[in-house]
Amino acid sequence: MLVLFETPGGYGLFKVLDEGKLNKVEDIQKCFETEDKAAAMIKLQAFEPFADTAEAVACATALIENKLDKGLQKFLKKNISNKKLTDELAVYDSKVGGIIKDKLGIKCLANSKVMELMRGIRSQMSSLIGTIEEEDMKAMALGLSHSLSRYKLKFSPDKVDTMIVQAIGLLDDLDKEINTYAMRVREWYGWHFPEMTKVVDGNLAYSKAVIKMGMRQGCKSTDFSDILDEDVSDVLRKVAEVSMGTEISEEDIMNIKCLCEQIVSMTEYRAQLFEYLKKRMAAIAPNLTVMVGEMVGARLIAHAGSLMNLAKHPASTVQILGAEKALFRALKTRHETPKYGLIYHASLIGQTSTKFKGKISRVLAAKTALAIRVDAMGDGESNDNFGLDNRAKVEARMRQLEGGGQLQVLSSSTAKSTPTKYVKEASAGASYNAAADAVEEKKVKKTKKRKASTDDSEVTKEVKSDDSEAPKKKKKKKKSVSTDDAEAAAEAPKKKKKKKSVSA
Numbered sequence: 001m002l003v004l005f006e007t008p009g010g011y012g013l014f015k016v017l018d019e020g021k022l023n024k025v026e027d028i029q030k031c032f033e034t035e036d037k038a039a040a041m042i043k044l045q046a047f048e049p050f051a052d053t054a055e056a057v058a059c060a061t062a063l064i065e066n067k068l069d070k071g072l073q074k075f076l077k078k079n080i081s082n083k084k085l086t087d088e089l090a091v092y093d094s095k096v097g098g099i100i101k102d103k104l105g106i107k108c109l110a111n112s113k114v115m116e117l118m119r120g121i122r123s124q125m126s127s128l129i130g131t132i133e134e135e136d137m138k139a140m141a142l143g144l145s146h147s148l149s150r151y152k153l154k155f156s157p158d159k160v161d162t163m164i165v166q167a168i169g170l171l172d173d174l175d176k177e178i179n180t181y182a183m184r185v186r187e188w189y190g191w192h193f194p195e196m197t198k199v200v201d202g203n204l205a206y207s208k209a210v211i212k213m214g215m216r217q218g219c220k221s222t223d224f225s226d227i228l229d230e231d232v233s234d235v236l237r238k239v240a241e242v243s244m245g246t247e248i249s250e251e252d253i254m255n256i257k258c259l260c261e262q263i264v265s266m267t268e269y270r271a272q273l274f275e276y277l278k279k280r281m282a283a284i285a286p287n288l289t290v291m292v293g294e295m296v297g298a299r300l301i302a303h304a305g306s307l308m309n310l311a312k313h314p315a316s317t318v319q320i321l322g323a324e325k326a327l328f329r330a331l332k333t334r335h336e337t338p339k340y341g342l343i344y345h346a347s348l349i350g351q352t353s354t355k356f357k358g359k360i361s362r363v364l365a366a367k368t369a370l371a372i373r374v375d376a377m378g379d380g381e382s383n384d385n386f387g388l389d390n391r392a393k394v395e396a397r398m399r400q401l402e403g404g405g406q407l408q409v410l411s412s413s414t415a416k417s418t419p420t421k422y423v424k425e426a427s428a429g430a431s432y433n434a435a436a437d438a439v440e441e442k443k444v445k446k447t448k449k450r451k452a453s454t455d456d457s458e459v460t461k462e463v464k465s466d467d468s469e470a471p472k473k474k475k476k477k478k479k480s481v482s483t484d485d486a487e488a489a490a491e492a493p494k495k496k497k498k499k500k501s502v503s504a
Helices: 035-041 053-064 070-081 094-104 112-123 125-129 134-153 161-190 203-213 230-241 250-284 286-292 294-304 307-311 315-320 324-333 354-377 385-403 412-417 441-466 469-503
Strands: 002-007 010-016 042-049
Touching (some): 002 053, 002 112, 010 070, 035 125, 042 070, 053 070, 053 134, 112 125, 161 250, 161 294, 203 250, 250 286, 250 294, 286 354, 286 385, 294 307, 315 354
Antiparallel strands (some): 010 042
């Protein structure tokens, strides 16, 4: 049996002298307790050192990715295939063994016995190889590990989504801390000046006003023009005169000012961090930024772990990313699943009415998933053209839903055949189309004639109602005429019967 052993210094091929000792896995380590036992168990057949660190890194990455490196392929051909050896080759991984068998036709073996055998070789590696000393082997292993780690990181200052993950995490932490500190300042200073909380809005303006004013007695002589509006500052001065707060000492106001300074500095740093995040997002994921904004895009990347992981998610996962608890709760209780997660905070969904938020979130997630893949795996220069086109499509869908119409997506042939009054553009929204209500002139003339006839009939009715006696006489005459006609009709069949009898 032959053993393929990879070292930081090169490839080694060993020959197992006594294969009978490999029957029991427990006894293999006993054969490598000393150098003499190891030499009696296994012997170096061939060793191919690496030329430099770059070659060592290339060979190590190929083995990690389960690929056959050119150097390893040449080494095996030279020492096994060309010598026409029929022994099995013991390798550390069955996948690598399968590749070697397919390309070189060498039978490979990978099991627990082989792994225990390689542990024994590694423990006595310097004595078995002989050409490389133990200290040199340690230095090679250290250099290879550093180079391999640096290769795995693939560091690029323009394409590092780790910076986005850290920045958005710190931004959320800063928001929590600023809110906590601001609430503490309002509660602490509220004992001395409680009315100021209702007058001054905003944590930053409140903190700056406290730093500048100090005690409420100094409100009259303090200029708030660079912090507050004139109306607010006038109201604050009036309220300070009739304040119901308690008196505090100079030491108390000094500690309150220190806390306010912390709030101001943290707020300024948050604004600086937000600008940095905007620049990073514009450089790494410009199309994602156009679709959902900097904050939502950064949170999606942080939730997925990286931009590449986010690009692997389908649109349905992007839609509910961040609502996993609600999703699994709904699946467990057989209720309706959530329609959106982190994507709910996007500006496009915020502009939509409540009944259409679910539909727009689905459309937005589909277009956002495409934009993420363009950002993650696009080979060209990073621009936001793709994101702008998809955002326009989502906005058109929003207008369609809000207006209740249909989008005009017609080819040139169908557009010519269809009349214009039946085509409703999406941009028109719910506007009234007067052209669709056009009526032909003939119909208008007929309706006018009908109206004129109805007016004449109404006039005749009024005339008849004024002359009440005339219709009564006419009715009597009509009745008399009708009775005479009835008697004549009754006598006619009798005359016919008499005629028939005479003829008979």
